[in-house]
Amino acid sequence: MPQIFTASADTRLRTALLVFVLVLCGSVLFVGGYMDSSYATLVGWVRDQPVPFSHEHHVGGLGIDCRYCHTTVEVSARAGFPATHICMTCHSELWTGAPMLAPIRESLASDRPIVWQRVSKLPDYVYFNHSIHIARGVPCVACHGRVDEMPLMARAQPFQMRFCLDCHRNPAPRLRPPDQVTRMDWSDWDNHPEEHKLYGELMVKAYGIQPSKLDNCNICHR
Ligand code: HEC
Ligand code: HEC
Ligand code: HEC
Ligand code: HEC
Ligand code: HEC
Known part of the structure; x- marks a missing residue:
């Protein structure tokens, strides 16, 4: 009977199987954790806005x-x-020249809403x-x-x-x-x-x- 698997091939196969099982468990845990992490749910993350409205x-x-x-x-x-004119009810009087509010003034002048x-x-x-x-x-x-x-x-x-x-x-x-x-x-x-x-x-x-x-x-x- 010819030997199909040498002893070392058998060890390699077992090792490969073990690694495969570990990677699989790891991925399941990773995906489970990822779905609830703030990366996936975006909780607490802020985004760059055209105007830093507070x-x-x-x-x-x-x-x-x-x-x-x-x-x-x-x-x-x-x-x-809010439409730009709502901001302007106050900011046509307040902070009128502030660079921070430039996009508001542009929006009003061009009649294009802020995105x-x-x-x-x-x-x-x-x-x-x-x-x-x-x-x-x-x-x-x-x-x-x-x-x-x-x-x-x-x-x-x-x-x-x-x-x-x-x-x-x-x-x-x-x-x-x-x-x-x-x-x-x-x-x-x-x-x-x-x-x-x-x-x-x-x-x-x-x-x-x-x-x-x-x-x-x-x-x-x-
Ligand atoms: C804190 C409580 C609460 C949360 C959170 C909530 N809802 Fe509701 N939802 C209600 C109540 C109360 C009603 C009114 C049910 C009624 O009058 O029959 C309602 C009604 C609805 C209706 C209308 C049902 C109809 O009969 O037309 C939809 C659609 C809806 N909710 C979708 C959502 C979605 C999508 C989410 C998650 C993003 C959500 N709701 C989160 C309490 C909630
Ligand atoms: C009250 C609102 C609400 C009801 C009722 C609801 N869903 Fe959903 N469903 C959502 C929301 C919100 C998402 C988006 C989840 C996200 O973006 O992670 C969603 C996502 C899904 C998805 C996409 C995969 C996932 O889980 O994110 C599937 C599939 C789904 N719903 C099936 C169902 C089925 C089947 C039912 C009835 C048993 C159901 N939904 C009832 C609000 C609802
Ligand atoms: C003076 C105007 C103003 C008032 C008052 C105001 N908001 Fe806003 N809100 C904005 C502007 C401008 C944005 C867009 C920029 C940003 O995300 O901060 C916004 C964005 C939001 C968003 C983000 C929506 C999204 O999907 O990006 C939520 C949620 C929100 N407002 C809830 C509220 C709640 C709740 C209140 C009252 C307790 C409130 N806002 C009062 C102007 C206002
Ligand atoms: C039951 C949950 C729920 C309540 C209550 C609720 N929101 Fe929202 N709001 C949402 C969801 C979900 C979205 C995203 C809707 C979408 O993408 O279709 C949203 C989106 C918004 C946005 C972005 C613009 C828009 O309309 O999509 C603003 C602004 C906002 N909400 C303000 C408010 C304010 C102000 C109140 C109270 C007067 C309020 N929300 C109450 C769930 C809620
Ligand atoms: C009811 C009046 C009123 C309205 C409406 C209003 N603001 Fe303001 N805003 C103020 C006042 C007052 C301050 C100064 C606040 C401070 O320094 O404590 C201010 C400050 C700011 C600042 C400077 C940074 C900060 O928050 O201190 C920005 C940017 C701004 N507003 C943007 C906006 C935008 C965008 C809108 C429309 C969505 C808006 N405001 C609507 C009264 C208003």
Whole structure:
């Protein structure tokens, strides 16, 4: 009987198999870790903007309401970005010659909107709508975090499917009176968990929200 495998070939084969198994385990762990890492979810990352606009100054410091700039958030799918003339209501008086604001002046002169780099964007195959969330009292902070503390805008949540589903399956604890959706700080309510819970449960009934149906695929993939 001729020997097909020499003893050393057998060792090499075993070694190769072992390496293959190790690489496979490694990749599975790597991919699993990667999907939840800030590299993949982009949480906390800022982008270069044409103008270094600060929500910390304008919202946290000056107390301007979100809807002053994101004018369509209550009535349409998109919150939208402010038209240049909205910035100019103040900056035609304030910081008028600042180099930092040159792109704003150019935009006004040329009548071309500023192109902002997006930090929160869903893939095209996901349907999202701001107005329904705002109407039900889901606060901006639940999805966008404390923007009043952001000198530059960063993504606060991983907009993965799990994030949407966690709330859709149990929205009650997140609901507020709709006129309070743009408030960033909510400590006075959070200190009264019982009332908050009761309010949420009542509102789920009053609005006819059905959590058992809110995780149907066709709600978000249409
Ligand atoms: C209601 C008035 C108001 C509006 C509207 C407004 N700003 Fe400002 N902005 C200010 C004031 C006041 C300061 C000075 C803040 C400070 O120094 O604390 C400022 C400062 C700035 C600065 C300097 C950096 C900083 O944050 O201190 C930039 C850049 C800026 N604004 C951009 C914009 C852009 C872009 C818009 C439109 C999307 C806009 N602002 C809309 C009042 C306004
Ligand atoms: C004075 C105008 C102004 C006000 C007030 C304002 N924003 Fe903005 N917002 C902007 C501008 C300009 C941008 C684009 C530049 C940037 O990303 O910082 C922006 C970007 C954003 C983005 C990033 C969206 C994306 O996909 O890139 C979010 C989220 C956001 N704003 C939420 C809010 C919330 C929540 C509030 C209220 C608590 C608010 N903004 C108040 C002007 C404003
Ligand atoms: C339930 C989660 C949720 C809530 C609540 C929410 N947003 Fe958003 N927002 C998103 C998602 C998701 C996107 C990205 C949408 C896309 O890419 O299609 C987004 C995008 C934005 C943008 C970028 C422009 C746009 O319309 O796509 C702005 C500005 C913004 N949101 C502001 C706000 C403000 C202001 C509020 C509160 C009044 C708010 N959002 C409440 C999830 C939310
Ligand atoms: C913090 C809670 C919360 C989060 C987070 C959230 N939602 Fe919602 N969503 C709601 C509530 C409450 C409703 C209103 C349900 C109703 O009135 O029947 C809703 C409704 C919707 C609707 C409309 C359903 C319809 O019947 O027309 C869509 C679409 C939707 N959400 C998509 C998303 C997507 C995509 C995400 C993630 C990016 C998301 N939501 C994150 C609470 C949330
Ligand atoms: C509340 C909204 C929502 C519902 C309901 C929902 N999805 Fe998603 N889905 C998303 C979002 C947001 C993403 C984008 C994830 C990302 O970019 O990482 C996504 C991504 C996906 C993807 C792409 C792969 C992935 O996981 O990133 C598949 C496949 C998918 N969904 C299938 C489904 C199926 C099947 C159902 C029903 C059982 C469903 N989805 C229900 C919001 C939803």
